[in-house]
Amino acid sequence: MANAFWCIVEDDRRGAPKKVMAEVIGEAARVSSGQAEAVWLTDTATEAGLTQLAEWGATKVWLLENAALAPYRGEIWVGAAAELAAKERPKAIFAPVTSRAREFVARLAARLGVGLAADCVAFAMEGDRLVATRPVYAGKLLAKVTWAKTPWVATLRPNVFRPAEARPGRTATVERPTAATAAAQMRFVERREEVSTGLPELTEAEIVLSGGRGMKGPEHYVILEDMARVIGAAVGASRAAVDAGWRPHRFQIGQTGRTISPKLYMGFGVSGAIQHLAGMRTSKVIVAVNKDAEAPIFKIADYGIVADLFEVVPELTKEFKKLLEK
Amino acid sequence: MKILVAVKQVPDTATQVKISADPRAIDTTGITWIVSPYDEFAVEEALRIKEKRGQGEVVAVSLGPERVKEALRSCLAMGCDRAIHLNDPAWNDADTLVTSKALAAVVKQEAPQLLLCGRQAIDDDMGAVAAQLAELLGWPCASWIMEEAIDGDGKTVRTARQVEGGLEVFDLPLPAVLTAQKGLNEPRYPTLRGIMGAKKKEIRDVKAADLGWAPEPPQLSVVTLEALPPRPPGRILQGDVPTAVKELVRSLREEAKAI
């Protein structure tokens, strides 16, 4: 539909949309007054997954289901989605910031010849144009941007937008257009799973604990992992800790690492260099534990404790346990 | 093997950025400019490929105003063989798509086997240009790669790209686009000899007319830049560790409702 806001579905590769889709659909529905539609490119969708999208508020689901669509390859997805977009002329195309969606919608925007606003943190309709807000220059400024024509293509930073509430009983029409899949140039070889920490994914977690050089060595991260298990958090690190070889690269938070925006960020032995802040400053609540009262992280922290983290962490884990056992 | 590396010049993150009189742009006075860090990983990887194969050419390409020569010069000092500077006021308002179109025109002229970009430029943080170049060129693209290996014949590249929960390994026929990220390698520092040698290397200026460029409006434009809204003042929790911790947990639950 010409007024539709498409939401590109990020799924768990097992037929269910990820929970970040509640945020994307929620925001698309809010901005468009209820015209959110889901577009799902996958090799397997489940009925439960389709119901979930409807309950979050997608009025229609465009299901492009084809074995060639997994694992994600931009060159194949773009053809399939562009063909549908040419026919249906959506007003906007939203996707969450994930490794594949970020690449995919950039490529799609180029195919459609339209603008792309990546990693947005707010949207507003101004008259009949959409204005997006996105952090730039290491998060030091906010840019308000707008598009020359539709579809307005954008990616949304996870954990920033209010998720749609799932309303049981809401339904959506499911359209199953045949997807034209181009011959693939890229050949899939294998997927190497990371050794699972059993903790949430850094970019998806609602709570993130970050350990910096103050952690003093790789062996001490277990104390953060213990706390993380109690409160359901992910554990990240500063670049100093990553470069010292204490944590793998994928756990680095900051400008040359991951951008996160959890409900709660807690930094332990992190000084708060500008490049670290670039990756976490849109966190809702920031806690800093550092023995140096002058550490720059205290300037943006909502709560701070000036003390030795090795005294604070065990005590904090104990108190969280007490609280959550209640 | 000929490799092109697209590099963007960006303000050093350590420098302060201020909004200029025109609220859509930053005030560039006093800014220290650097090669975007991810692009340094791309340059490094290109140099390593050339060194491993014992032959080849690495060409750095950048679009931007005159000051961009400095960034290209540092790529030459790292070891790139020559550089191309897309330097024309026609691209002053370029968004990622216009940038990609202009770069794609140069890539077509140069016809490299591999195009390396950074994961994202740390000024606008779009992470779009590489994928858009791939689309415009009709080349396969692997973003956020952690490793790559080109086969002996120089026909395909095997790459592992970072995705949530793991790495996905693909074979891409060349020519292809790859984007570099931290963890791929450790960029080298230019040697004194490299710096001296860079002065003699070619930086070719390319004007819009050289590409047969027809004026192209940006598809995305900045309405305004704004300073961050100030965060409410924070609170240092006082007392000994157990007291401060108890107060923190209470505040997180009752005030911030974050736990």
Ligand SMILES: Cc1cc2nc3c(=O)[nH]c(=O)nc-3n(C[C@H](O)[C@H](O)[C@H](O)COP(=O)(O)OP(=O)(O)OC[C@H]3O[C@@H](n4cnc5c(N)ncnc54)[C@H](O)[C@@H]3O)c2cc1C
């Ligand atoms: C181009 C570029 C990109 C970069 N990208 C990133 C990035 O993505 N992410 C990133 O994090 N950094 C990045 N950096 C590096 C950044 O500038 C800082 O060097 C880095 O963030 C510092 O890490 P840190 O806070 O862990 O270490 P430090 O700055 O050394 O701080 C350690 C802190 O721990 C405190 N401490 C020590 N012991 C204890 C204790 N027992 N209890 C409590 N506190 C203690 C100290 O007081 C100190 O404040 C980048 C730099 C550059 C130049």
Ligand SMILES: Nc1ncnc2c1ncn2[C@@H]1O[C@H](COP(=O)(O)O)[C@@H](O)[C@H]1O
């Ligand atoms: N003006 C430019 N000149 C050359 N390369 C660029 C330019 N802008 C972006 N790139 C390349 O595209 C990557 C992604 O940039 P961006 O999409 O702006 O985040 C960068 O890391 C560079 O490799």
